[in-house]
Amino acid sequence: MFDSAMPALESATPALCRLQLSNELRRLRLRAGKKGAEVCRALAWPPSKLTRLETADNGTVEPADVIALCLIYGALPEEQSTLVGYAKVTKTKKDWWQIQGIRDVIPPSFKAYLGLEATAEKMENYQSEYVPGLLQTDAYVRAIHEHAHAGLPAEQIEKLVAVRITRQDVLHRETGALEFTAIINEAVLLRQVGGAKVIKEQLLHMADLASSNPNVKIQVMPFALGAHRGMNGAFTLLKFGALALKPIVYLETFASAGVSRREDDVKKYGQAFSDLQALAPGYKESQSMIYAASKEF
Known part of the structure; x- marks a missing residue:
């Protein structure tokens, strides 16, 4: 049945x-x-x-x-x-990422991930180097792509920015907004991506999103806590809830990106995220850390 x-x-x-x-x-x-x-x-x-x-x-x-x-x-x-x-x-x-003019800048493997992200019920994301994609501002996204894709025409950069910003619609879906929980390394708050003005705007945007959207939760992993389970790199867990699809883990490196459906991998990363959540300060304290960091710029 x-x-x-x-x-x-x-x-x-x-x-x-x-x-x-x-x-x-x-x-x-x-x-x-x-x-x-x-x-x-x-x-x-x-x-x-x-x-x-x-x-x-x-x-x-x-x-x-x-x-x-x-x-x-x-x-x-x-x-x-x-x-x-x-x-x-x-x-x-057609899904939005298949629209002419946008699809040419999206690698085939990432199109598959976008389909998973667009239908997930919950997402748990650990990031060590930059603000999670679903929380980024236009200017922050642009600064990242200008460095990651040096020499790419401005028109292509703008398409990449459009892709990143459009992805964020999952946080505001009318039929069940994505429940997004992010844990970020304290280094993310200090790295001046795009310069002081851009990072200040980005930090305020991220904190404001968490304060005004109950489906968005952010924790910060302070330097003072020392070694932790996220030191091997960023990862994302996607959970599908009512769809009865098994959770998956998404891993991205400099050379490649891909999804793993292996039960052992999902369990390992799921436990790592739970450990990080238990170790990091709570949502309110983390939000205070983000606002405090924004004042430094």
Whole structure:
């Protein structure tokens, strides 16, 4: 039986449909007792095709592919009808990051992450070097990209800024705003990205967001607390709640970025975030630290 949280077609976004399809197609396969390799042989598919469908790692889903899988899995007529409907949404609607003029500056791997971020119910993020993306101001974003992408035309930089700012809409969704909890290293408060004026505006913006939005919570990890579980680098945990999708962890490095769905990884990073939360000062004290830092500029 389908999860009651499955979205209505008229309001469903392509990203949500891809995620729901991946979850349901895998559930149907397991219910039918089929191995992935067995399914791929029956359909003459490369294994990567089924993997992409079951991990939502594709831009669109062909209704014919869904029908073929439903027949093999013995899906009920209503199950097939609903899933085909979701596949059609991925073919007829576009997510904002697929819009012409923006999509060319977004790497394919990050488009997949944007789909996860856009449908997540909760996000837990540790950052050691810069303000979390969902809390950044235009000027702060621009300063980061001007250094990270030196030599890139101004027009392209502005597109990257637009992508970052548009992502922040998840904090203000009408149907369930993202619950965002961030822990940042104290160094983030002192690093003059863009100069004194930009960082001051950024710190005030971040503190104001936390004070005026109950779904946004920020803690600061002071230098004085010494070594801690976040010293290996930044990480993001995404949780999907009612969608019944398993949590994932997103890791980004200088050379690459990617998502891990491995239970061990999610558990390890989840515990690390819990430890950081317990170690860092509370929300009110952290907010005072942010306001105090802004006065230094």
